[in-house]
Amino acid sequence: MKKVFLSCLAVAALATACKKDKEDDGIKKGSVAQLYNGKAWTWAQVKADGTPEKLSITINDEALKSVPINSNHTGHENHLVLSLHEKHGTPFNHVLLDWNPSGHEGPMYMFPHFDFHYYFVTPAEVDATTDETKMNKFPDAAYMPAGHIAPVPGVPKMGMHWLDPTSPELGGGKPFTQTFIYGSYDGKVTFMEPMITKAFIDTTTNFSRAIPQPAKYQRSGYYPTKMSIKRHDGVTDIILEEFVQRSAS
Template identity: 40%
Template sequence: MPLPEKAGISGLAFDHVYLNWNEHGHPPENLFGVPHFDVHFYMTDAAAREAISPAAPDFMEKGGRYPPAEFVPAGYAPPPTPDPVPQMGFHLTDTASDIFQGKPFTEVFIYGGWDGRITFLEPMITLAMLESRATVVREIKQPARYSSPGYYPTQYRIAYDDALAEHQVVLENFIWRD
């Protein structure tokens, strides 16, 4: 879903949103093996995302090339072995997240990218959490540096709007970063 004219904000870091429905979850099953949505907010265009293909000879190399530490929030880490996803790239998860503290997965925030750069931000939300209609507001951990200047979110919100009868997944409280 392309953002309409960058959502009317000059300098917005995002280009489009890509929604995935995982009816049976996805690996690692012990963490994410329940029905959930992945909501990817991409900083690259759709053509760059679609070009991430396992048919490319350098797919695993680029998928295992993570950004320098200053571009990754403290505590975020890749899986033990590179596991790039076609048309997405690598995923970095907050090691302080509830899912690593023995609590069940309801929602988690991912930083993701490709070939040494962060290219998307991703709230992951279980179907059960959405069905509960609970509202969740979380701060987004920030890296020390950004590879491109622009407006970046400092929090995300998951909520159900009774008046509109819809679920909302929102990045908000944007701040300009050089």
């Protein structure tokens, strides 16, 4: 009887240790949503002190293989609001994932692609992004990376989109594959956005690029300086990483 009791204690201790290891690995998973025949979800990797290391949207292969390609459909077809784990450690509030079956406005962006909006504001505030006057109230230039431009009207329920004119599809005469965009509304920076074609995701296993940085920040917190695409084990991660602490000014 004593041996059975000790064995049970050992099993319980092992289970507790495994649970603790899982809790201590620093991965904080957010919401999971259906994306066509697959799934998409968010997760964050944080240090023991809560400092963020990575913030990611993950899409599994079942979703990527089932997204529709439709040359007659311009603009987003699937609009997913994904929440973040409460302990993600960044100034972001949630993520908006859009699938564009044949691209959207701007002739250079007429390719099937994903928009990954990492929003600083709440979903309710995004839905209220509809006033044209506020849409055209720009942040002070120091809060945007140097040289960024807003060449087209803002998008209701998204915001004004600020583009890097040195991006290959704008300044280099090359087809759009991936780019990085900032967003604003009513004088505030409201989102950061990797925008990536499906073709690029399908042919990429490991890609990283620097994120253009502004001179000043409206909110204190940890901000990403690099965006990566990692394809592995039946999933693709769209990661913001190499976070640096910034102070509002």
